Amino acid sequence: MSITSLQNFSGSHYEIGVQQGKAIRELVDDALEQLLNLKFVKQMKPRLLPSFLFLTIAKRKTEKLLKNDIFQQYPKQAERLKGIADGAGVSISTILFFQSLELLFTLNESSYQIQACTTIGFSPKRTKSGETIIAKNLDYINEIAPYYLTCHIKPDDRYQTLGSTLASFPGVTDGMNEHGLTVTHNSAYTIDKPKHFTPITIVLQEMLETCKNTDEAVKFLTHAKRAANSLLTLGDSDGNIKGVEISSNHCSVRDMKDNQMINTNHYHTAEMKKYEIPHNAVFTAEVLESLHGIRVHESSEQRLKRIENLLKNKDKIEENDAIAILSDHGEDNKPSMFTVCSHSEFTSTLRSMIFYPNKKTFKVLHGFPCQNEYKKFKF
Numbered sequence: 001m002s003i004t005s006l007q008n009f010s011g012s013h014y015e016i017g018v019q020q021g022k023a024i025r026e027l028v029d030d031a032l033e034q035l036l037n038l039k040f041v042k043q044m045k046p047r048l049l050p051s052f053l054f055l056t057i058a059k060r061k062t063e064k065l066l067k068n069d070i071f072q073q074y075p076k077q078a079e080r081l082k083g084i085a086d087g088a089g090v091s092i093s094t095i096l097f098f099q100s101l102e103l104l105f106t107l108n109e110s111s112y113q114i115q116a117c118t119t120i121g122f123s124p125k126r127t128k129s130g131e132t133i134i135a136k137n138l139d140y141i142n143e144i145a146p147y148y149l150t151c152h153i154k155p156d157d158r159y160q161t162l163g164s165t166l167a168s169f170p171g172v173t174d175g176m177n178e179h180g181l182t183v184t185h186n187s188a189y190t191i192d193k194p195k196h197f198t199p200i201t202i203v204l205q206e207m208l209e210t211c212k213n214t215d216e217a218v219k220f221l222t223h224a225k226r227a228a229n230s231l232l233t234l235g236d237s238d239g240n241i242k243g244v245e246i247s248s249n250h251c252s253v254r255d256m257k258d259n260q261m262i263n264t265n266h267y268h269t270a271e272m273k274k275y276e277i278p279h280n281a282v283f284t285a286e287v288l289e290s291l292h293g294i295r296v297h298e299s300s301e302q303r304l305k306r307i308e309n310l311l312k313n314k315d316k317i318e319e320n321d322a323i324a325i326l327s328d329h330g331e332d333n334k335p336s337m338f339t340v341c342s343h344s345e346f347t348s349t350l351r352s353m354i355f356y357p358n359k360k361t362f363k364v365l366h367g368f369p370c371q372n373e374y375k376k377f378k379f
Contacts (some may be wrong), residue, residue: 006377010154013076017018017083017170020151020168024167025088027147031167032094035101059093062100067092069198073225076158076209077202080170088168102199103227116140116347118340119231120325122259123135124239124358128316131358134235136174136184136324138164139342139352145350149375150364158209162362162377164351171201178379180237180357181217186263187206189296190229192275194248200228214240215347222251231263237357245272260317260334262307265300302338306330319354326352327370341370 006021009016036042036051045054050128050363070080081099085092138148147167154160176182183204188267203226211217213236221244222230231242243254245267252271254261267273279301307318310325311317329335335343342349352369355362363374 007151008151008154009151010156012156013079014083015083016153016155017080019083020080020149020170021084021087021089023087024084024149026204027167027224028088028090028316029096031098031147035098037320038141038143048150055097058100059091059097063093063096066096066100066197066199069196069225070202070289073196073198074202074206076155077170077206084168084170095168098166099199099202102201103194103197104167116299116337116342117184118307118326119184119233119263120307120322121235121241121256122317122322123234123241123256123259126259126317130317132182132235132237132239132241132316133319133358134178134182134184134233134241134355134357135326136186136233136353136355137326137340137342137349138173138353139347139349142346142348142350144171145366148351148366152377152379153205153209155209159212160379161205161208162360162379163208164353164364165201165205169201171199171203171205172208173201173204174353174355175204175208176355176357176360176362177211178360179212180360181208181211181213182233182235182357183208183217183354183364184233184263184353184355186231186233186265188229188231188245188247188265188272189277190247190272190275191277192229192247192249196225197227197247198225200226200230200246203228204232212236213238214242218242218244218253222253228246231265231267233261233263235261235357243268245269247272247275250275260311262311264303264304266297266304284345285361299338299342302330303340306340323369323374326354327368329370335370341368343368350376 009019050134085095119136131239137363163172174184214234228259245252252269277298281296328340330339336343353364361378363376365372365374
């Protein structure tokens with residue numbers, strides 16, 4: 001299976017899951033081995049505990065933590081999750097273990113340095129073509145790169161979706177539906193602790209399957225039960241772009257400024273800043289030695305400032321302008337973890353996407369946008 005090809009899954013949610021599970025079967029064993037070698041997973045394992053026993057215990061704990069919330073709150077996505085497990089020929093606890101790593105990476109203080117991503121959005125008034133454009137760089141742990149899929153999902157009784165997901169996830173990280181409703185997800189840094197444990201990717205898939213436009217999506221997200229620290233960018237074919245800043249228990253909605261929206265990894269609204277870790281907080285050697293002494297928000301703040309500078313003299317935006325921003329390496333042209341096109345030994349830009357809600361189309365590339373070409377998909 002090539003991660004650059006489009007995966008088409010259709011039918012009931014369970015049937016969609018079975019198709020997905022069969023498609024990723026060859027990735028599952030490799031993914032488990034790779035995940036057990038990640039630094040943050042190793043930090044959780046007692047030194048003398050064998051890996052197979054640690055994995056068995058971790059699966060039991062994550063199943064207990066996640067299963068009830070997902071199955072009770074999002075039964076359709078739970079059916080897809082069951083299908084993925086059956087299609088891949090593994091236990092549901094294995095798939096839930098993969099899903100639990102989303103919570104580890106977004107809610108655990110020891111993983112702050114992996115939370116990046118950059119999103120830019122422009123209303124029709126801001127673009128030369130007079131259409132909505134939303135674009136994003138997905139930055140994540142380098143080892144995760146082979147496990148992303150681009151999926152076209154056609155449920156029997158809900159809206160079709162097109163977007164990006166991790167191989168074993170029933171949810172979506174970034175995507176759009178057949179009506180043009182588009183969402184991108186950037187992680188944030190908060191001190192808010194979850195009361196519910198459904199990962200945000202499952203919530204976003206449910207939203208795309210059931211909401212037609214930005215206003216419906218905002219209402220859905222405001223009341224959704226989730227475990228998430230996120231800056232979401234929502235847009236639709238009417239040019240209605242909103243920023244939805246959420247933690248596990250709180251939410252605030254942000255409007256465009258100058259017909260554009262920029263999201264990196266820190267909150268903008270006064271409401272959500274109350275639940276954010278301090279902006280003078282720094283990484284410790286225990287997190288990752290190479291980051292010791294660097295402020296947690298430093299990359300986020302630098303990327304935001306750089307994009308604002310790149311846009312301040314632009315009257316109207318077109319695709320090439322968006323690509324130039326997503327490919328940017330800063331004023332001195334030196335790529336790093338502080339640049340929009342992120343290059344570092346631990347995390348990098350793994351995928352770049354441009355969404356066109358009016359055309360029901362999006363373009364995606366794998367790897368660095370400074371080096372690769374976008375491929376177009378549409379409904």
